[in-house]
Structure formats: structure tokens, C-alpha cells
Amino acid sequence: MKTVVVTGATSGIGMEVLRLLSREGYRVAGVSRTAEGCERVDVPDVKWFVGDLMQQREVNRVADEINAWLGEVSAGKLYALINNAGCARNRYTTTEDGYEQQFALNYLAGFLLTHRLLPALLHGGRVLMTASRSHMGIKVHWNDVMLRRRYNPLTAYKQSKLCDILFAKGLNDRYSEEGLRAYAVDPGLVNTAIGDKSGGIVKFVWSFRKPHGTDASVPAETYSLLCNAKQPELLSLRRTGVQS
Numbered sequence: 025m026k027t028v029v030v031t032g033a034t035s036g037i038g039m040e041v042l043r044l045l046s047r048e049g050y051r052v053a054g055v056s057r058t059a060e061g062c063e064r065v066d067v068p069d070v071k072w073f074v075g076d077l078m079q080q081r082e083v084n085r086v087a088d089e090i091n092a093w094l095g096e097v098s099a100g101k102l103y104a105l106i107n108n109a110g111c112a113r114n115r116y117t118t119t120e121d122g123y124e125q126q127f128a129l130n131y132l133a134g135f136l137l138t139h140r141l142l143p144a145l146l147h148g149g150r151v152l153m154t155a156s157r158s159h160m161g162i163k164v165h166w167n168d169v170m171l172r173r174r175y176n177p178l179t180a181y182k183q184s185k186l187c188d189i190l191f192a193k194g195l196n197d198r199y200s201e202e203g204l205r206a207y208a209v210d211p212g213l214v215n216t217a218i219g220d221k222s223g224g225i226v227k228f229v230w231s232f233r234k235p236h237g238t239d240a241s242v243p244a245e246t247y248s249l250l251c252n253a254k255q256p257e258l259l260s261l262r263r264t265g266v267q268s
């Protein structure tokens with residue numbers, strides 16, 4: 025049985041990915057920000073890990089727990105890591121490490137978790153980053169990566185998603201010869217509560233955009249495809265819009 029770990033698995037896209045992969049016969053683990061979050065999810069037989077992935081010490085703790093669990097259930101191997109946890113913010117807020125929160129969760133958490141789980145993935149594993157098409161037209165602000173000087177929440181969100189795509193490319197450049205493949209998934213506009221969990225202008229704008237989004241079960245099919253398809257089939261998909 026193949027083992028899959030999904031972060032941000034307690035609502036929206038992550039929860040539907042967890043549900044679909046569980047139905048398809050994968051051994052599924054979810055990472056939840058809170059203990060209460062897992063109780064909201066009606067998917068059977070999920071192994072839950074709890075941690076605030078915005079904080080790097082929490083990512084490290086969760087990674088230790090996942091590695092120990094993989095040792096017990098799957099000889100230390102992980103088939104797929106889905107770095108999906110994400111947030112939107114409407115003002116400049118930082119984590120305990122001093123990072124801007126969208127950058128910390130949407131990008132750094134997935135980077136660090138992947139780094140910590142890499143030995144488990146280097147057996148033909150896959151890493152899926154939930155990206156977005158919002159990276160278009162944006163660049164990394166190397167002189168002020170946290171955007172401290174002139175904070176724009178949308179720019180911070182877009183930059184974090186651009187970094188997810190660059191990270192997937194970096195993983196492929198470094199580890200594809202060792203059997204690892206990484207993908208950045210654009211789920212499209214999806215009707216989830218992501219903007220509602222923010223406040224101010226982000227919540228206001230999201231209230232207009234959200235009703236036009238698809239159900240989260242629609243992008244879940246893309247994650248399923250990226251987990252189920254054989255690598256040669258996936259390479260041919262690059263021509264039809266699934267980015268690797």
C-alpha cells in the first residue's frame with residue numbers, strides 16, 4: 025500500500041484530496057493545524073499529525089513524528105508528499121521565527137517538510153506543491169523577500185506561490201535522477217474558505233470571487249492523476265498544461 029501525506033488536510037482542497045486518495049486505496053496521513061481540525065474530517069482511517077506549520081520548530085517536530093510513523097508502517101518510505109497548507113493575510117504579520125506569515129506557511133513550511141522527509145521520498149516518491157496561477161507577472165523580491173518595506177498582501181501571496189513553483193523545479197533539477205519527481209499544481213479558482221479566514225480587504229474581495237470557484241473535488245482529481253499516473257505518462261502531460 026502506498027503512503028501519502030497531505031498538509032492542510034482539514035478543509036478545502038486538501039480535505040478533498042485526502043478523501044479521494046483514501047477512496048483509491050492509499051494509506052493516508054493528514055497534517056492539521058489543530059487537534060479540533062482533524063475531528064471535522066469525515067474520512068476513515070486517516071493518521072493525523074497536528075502542528076502549526078507556520079512555525080519551523082513545529083514543522084521539525086511533525087517531520088520527526090512522520091518519519092517515525094513511516095518507519096513503523098512502510099519501511100520508512102513515503103510515496104507522495106502533498107504540500108498544500110496555505111493561507112491568505114490582509115496585513116503584515118510574522119511568525120515566531122520572524123518570517124512573513126504567507127511566505128512562512130505557503131512556501132517555507134513545504135520546503136522544510138520536504139527537506140526533512142527527503143530520505144523517505146528518494147525511492148520513486150513524488151512531491152506535489154499546491155501553487156496557483158497567481159505567480160504570473162510576479163518576481164521574487166530578493167532585496168526584501170518578506171516585503172517589510174512596502175507590504176502588499178496580494179504580492180506576498182503571489183510571491184509565495186512563485187516560490188512553490190521554483191521549489192518544484194529545483195527538486196526536479198537536483199533529485200529526478202534519484203527517482204524523485206515534483207509537481208506544482210494550479211487548482212484553479214476553488215470555492216473554499218481560504219479568504220474567509222483572513223479579514224479586511226482580502227475577505228471582502230474573496231466574498232465576490234469565491235462563488236465563481238469550482239468545488240474542491242474538481243482539483244482533487246488532478247492530485248489523484250499526479251499520484252496514480254506512471255512517470256512517462258506524466259511527462260507527456262507537460263504539453264497539456266500540468267506543470268512539472
Ligand SMILES: NC(=O)c1ccc[n+]([C@@H]2O[C@H](COP(=O)([O-])OP(=O)(O)OC[C@H]3O[C@@H](n4cnc5c(N)ncnc54)[C@H](OP(=O)(O)O)[C@@H]3O)[C@@H](O)[C@H]2O)c1
Pocket residue numbers: 031032033034035036037038055056057058061075076077078108109110111129130154155156157210211212213214215216217218219221237
Ligand atoms: N481556493 C483557491 O481558489 C486556491 C487557488 C489557488 C491555490 N490555492 C491554494 O490551495 C491551498 C489550500 O487552500 P484552500 O483554498 O483549500 O483553503 P483552506 O480550505 O483554507 O485550506 C487551507 C488548509 O491549510 C491549513 N492551515 C492554515 N494555516 C495553517 C498552519 N499554520 N499550520 C498548518 N495548517 C494550516 C488550514 O487549516 P485551518 O482551517 O485549521 O486553518 C486548511 O486545512 C493553499 O495553499 C492555497 O494557497 C487555493
